[in-house]
Amino acid sequence: MAAATAIPIAAQADTGSSGGGACTWATEMSPRTLDRINVAYPDTNAWYWIMPYDIGPDTTLTIKGRFPDARYISFNTYDSNRANFTNGAASALADYRITPDAGSVNPWQQTSAPGGDYTITVRPDTHASDPNVLPLAPAGVTSGKGYLIYRMYMPAQTPDSSSLPQVTVTTKGVAHTYGSCVENSGGLRTQLLRGIQTLAEFVPGKMPSGTDFVRVAGAGAFPNGDNAYLVAGATRPADGKVVVVHAKAPTVPAGSSPSVWPRPGTDVRYFSLCNNESSVLGPVVYNPQPVGTADTGCRADSETRLDTAGFYTYVIADESQRAAVEAIPGATFVPWSAQHPGSTHILMLRNMLPADGFDSAIQRVAPGASAADTAARLGEYYPRSTVCDLNAVTTGTCA
Incomplete structure (x- = not known):
């Protein structure tokens, strides 16, 4: 997930509103998965977790987590073409722009130990002035798939699934909070095989062949x-x-x-x-x-x-x-x-x-x-x- 494009393989697990066996962060690309997933010019000091979601005019995602001990984190939403977009607000939120929960401190905003809490909302209606908000989809898009990616560079310790942010999906007033299934290595292999079938769509364009940068x-x-x-x-x-x-x-x-x-x-x-x-x-x-x-x-x-x-x-x-x-x-x-x-x-x-x-x-x-x-x-x-x-x-x- 890295290079000029980042990850080309999207998670296959669904996170619809039914709650039937769905989970978040179903695809991980990281140093510990490199022997199984080594694509798209990855940086081996980076960790990526991918979650697809169903777009709907009354759908919101609520992300609750703790600021980790790491050099960098960010959250991004992407459209069905796996591209950034802007809809009132930009679809990217870097660590130093995240407002902490009341009583907590963001260590990228003021000197503090990691561990403060944050809450981020992904929703259809957004404004650039809204703190901790990411757009669910481009303007005018009310159905289809979107993607949420959580990135981390240079964690002080190896992340585990229990430390990943919790995601609640609310559709038509019904909320479901999902657990993480990144430990499911069998599922990871299945996702890889499925992803390779359409990989050509997502691999970066031809890289320059000259020896000058x-x-x-x-x-x-x-x-x-x-x-x-x-x-x-x-x-x-x-x-x-x-x-x-x-x-x-x-x-x-x-x-x-x-x-x-x-x-x-x-x-x-x-x-x-x-x-x-x-x-x-x-x-x-x-x-x-x-x-x-x-x-x-x-x-x-x-x-x-x-x-x-x-x-x-x-x-x-x-x-x-x-x-x-x-x-x-x-x-x-x-x-x-x-x-x-x-x-x-x-x-x-x-x-x-x-x-x-x-x-x-x-x-x-x-x-x-x-x-x-x-x-x-x-x-x-x-x-x-x-x-x-x-x-x-x-x-x-x-x-």
């Missing part, structure tokens, strides 16, 4: 409007050479807990670089390890090493070269696919929620702008890729 638009299914992306094509070099990506890093909040936003001296809420295989499913690199874990192609800002001037150096290399790369001061190892090392890869750099004064955010680049214009706009924050001998990276002579 350019911005792609957030077209496709379930876009997260808080993110913007630069992408570049990459192919594993021969003779043990590596691909090096170098630029200045934007400043970010420290750690995985909420902090007041906007935050003076902080450029973006989050950034990452991910290495993905270029295929119809758009999987992120996923290399199982002998100890039972997996090394993925994503490196969040918290996993990115910087030099004394605040520049990163990502080194895309084989797993066998990892120790050598990690011995280089300021270098961050990113793996090629061990299963398909010869395939074309897509490097994707994300920026989330830029501060108003940060003029070198990816969001400031027009989608489709040339690499030269993008580099001119971003300056030292523009990522430049080079093929080098690993020894040249070690000695600092890779240019």
Whole structure:
């Protein structure tokens, strides 16, 4: 759910008003489901829960939850085409814009520990001035399907189903409160198979194949409007050479807990670089390890090493070269696919929620702008890729 489009597979469980076995958050895409669902260029530091709902002129959703211990959360509603929309209010609500319940504190609004309560309403009639309200559907749409997505980046602890927000669906005055069924792995597999049947509709448009980074638009299914992306094509070099990506890093909040936003001296809420295989499913690199874990192609800002001037150096290399790369001061190892090392890869750099004064955010680049214009706009924050001998990276002579 991630990349230029976010998740392409919608939940198959229904949440109509009958209450007959329905549940919320039936589809989860996260690090713990990556071995089963690895599509649409996911960021492996992000968690997504999807809930479809029936649109009706007298239908409302009430979301009650607690502010989690995480870097970022948001709620979005989408139309039947899996697209953002505006109907009085925008269909996206980021953490720092959520008004807490009476007696509670939003830790993205003022310094506080996580755990305060909030209530969000999804309804047909909305106004931009209404706090904690999302539109149910575009203007004039009174039937069909809509989608609610709850996003979380960099949780301090692994989320469980009991911590997810509670959703009450009210139709014609009758309210039903639904439990979560995200633990149903069998259902998850069924949803995946069903989703693949129509996946071509939701996969992002063709990614640029050039080796220079350019911005792609957030077209496709379930876009997260808080993110913007630069992408570049990459192919594993021969003779043990590596691909090096170098630029200045934007400043970010420290750690995985909420902090007041906007935050003076902080450029973006989050950034990452991910290495993905270029295929119809758009999987992120996923290399199982002998100890039972997996090394993925994503490196969040918290996993990115910087030099004394605040520049990163990502080194895309084989797993066998990892120790050598990690011995280089300021270098961050990113793996090629061990299963398909010869395939074309897509490097994707994300920026989330830029501060108003940060003029070198990816969001400031027009989608489709040339690499030269993008580099001119971003300056030292523009990522430049080079093929080098690993020894040249070690000695600092890779240019």
